[in-house]
Amino acid sequence: MTVSDDMTVTEPRLREHSLKAPGLRAKDLVLLVRPRQWPKNLVAVPLSLAGGAYWNWHTLSRMAWAVALFTLAASIVYVINDVADRERDRLHPVKRARPIASGRVSVPVAITWAVLLTTALGALTVLGPWRLAWPVAGYLVLNLLYSHLLKHIALVDVFVVAAGFALRVILGSLAGGIPLSVWLVLAVYAASVMISLGKRRQELGLGPAADRHRPTLEGYSRPFVDQMVMVTAVVAVLAYSGFLRSDAAQPFGQVALLLTMPFVLYGLFRYLQILITEGGGGDPTETLLRDRRVVTSALLCIGCLAFTSVLAGHPGLVGGLPSR
Structure with missing residues (x-):
């Protein structure tokens, strides 16, 4: 199928699935949250540890909590973006294969998945120093604006994406008790x-x-x-x-x-x-x-x-x- 052929695909013609559908459903839901992108959180959040001798179990446990928060938050954003961008993704030679754009995951299933991830994020937040988790809330709000408005403004789009990584570093500093x-x-x-x-x-x-x-x-x-x-x-x-x-x-x-x-x-x-x-x-x-x-x-x-x-x-x- 060429790009021009792909442009003729409409939502009703795509295969729809439910949460009870057999086969690749679990795999598709995992692909939807893009685990290949998770290493970004493993790299960006702990960067504040570069500032000095803060390597102890308390700091590292807090850092793991911060990494998990941003992994869940980013997963929610990926699902929301893929729902919002499903028509445009079908025009892309690579992104057309994503679970929602290809029709392997329906929009209702994706929304349900996002709700479950949001519930897990809320539960994990209250297990830690939740008052310090404001960078995650800022990240979610910023990306909701990005999905519906800011991604359509040149230069603003890249600045918003970069802000997400700055917020990761800020949360790492706050959670680890490291001077920002x-x-x-x-x-x-x-x-x-x-x-x-x-x-x-x-x-x-x-x-x-x-x-x-x-x-x-x-x-x-x-x-x-x-x-x-x-x-x-x-x-x-x-x-x-x-x-x-x-x-x-x-x-x-x-x-x-x-x-x-x-x-x-x-x-x-x-x-x-x-x-x-x-x-x-x-x-x-x-x-x-x-x-x-x-x-x-x-x-x-x-x-x-x-x-x-x-x-x-x-x-x-060091003498x-x-x-x-």
């Missing part, structure tokens, strides 16, 4: 804008079908996106440097900056190489978690941050190394 670093939030926000722009860049290469799937692409062009990607990349690196030189990264932020910056720059340049030279970046999670060079640079960077956290707890190990 504005520099870290800015670094994550700028990097998220850069990656979202990279996705738009890749979508621009899909031709007219992409414009029908995402009308906001009319507000983008390859040269414009390339310039914005470079600007946000610079902001992300400068903000990361500011974070490691701030009070949040005491007492060995300068050591961490010296050790990690080569890996940060390499990972960033490798992503830009994938995006601009190799034409990738359509699925940021796939790109960042599957590319061995990006993963290796990230692991080495994490190792260096963990090492400086150990130094923070044992100052006598005359520079510190704050």
Whole structure:
């Protein structure tokens, strides 16, 4: 079936299912919440741990609670977005295979699934320090606005997506009792804008079908996106440097900056190489978690941050190394 053929598919002609339907129903419901995207929460929420020696069981348990909250919240958003976008998704060469767009999951079943996920989110929230969970509430409200309005405004769409990752870092800091670093939030926000722009860049290469799937692409062009990607990349690196030189990264932020910056720059340049030279970046999670060079640079960077956290707890190990 071609894209033009797919445009003739209407809702009544699609196969409808119920919650009692046999076969792939459970699998389709799992696919609907996109478990392949869950690693984003495992990466973004605990980023606040990079600020110092906060690795203890209390902090880690709170961090696990925060990760679970955002995983459920993101799952709800995925279901709502797929319901709202089912007609446009049928015009996309890849997204047309999603459970709702393909008709394997009906709209009533998807709505019921979203209600169950929302109930689970509410139950999990009250099991922890629920007063600190306001970033999750903000994320849900922001994405409801995104699904019905903001996604149709060029540039605003990528800024809203990036705000979701900033909220993840904020919740990680609040839940773990870690001082919130504005520099870290800015670094994550700028990097998220850069990656979202990279996705738009890749979508621009899909031709007219992409414009029908995402009308906001009319507000983008390859040269414009390339310039914005470079600007946000610079902001992300400068903000990361500011974070490691701030009070949040005491007492060995300068050591961490010296050790990690080569890996940060390499990972960033490798992503830009994938995006601009190799034409990738359509699925940021796939790109960042599957590319061995990006993963290796990230692991080495994490190792260096963990090492400086150990130094923070044992100052006598470093002798005359520079510190704050």
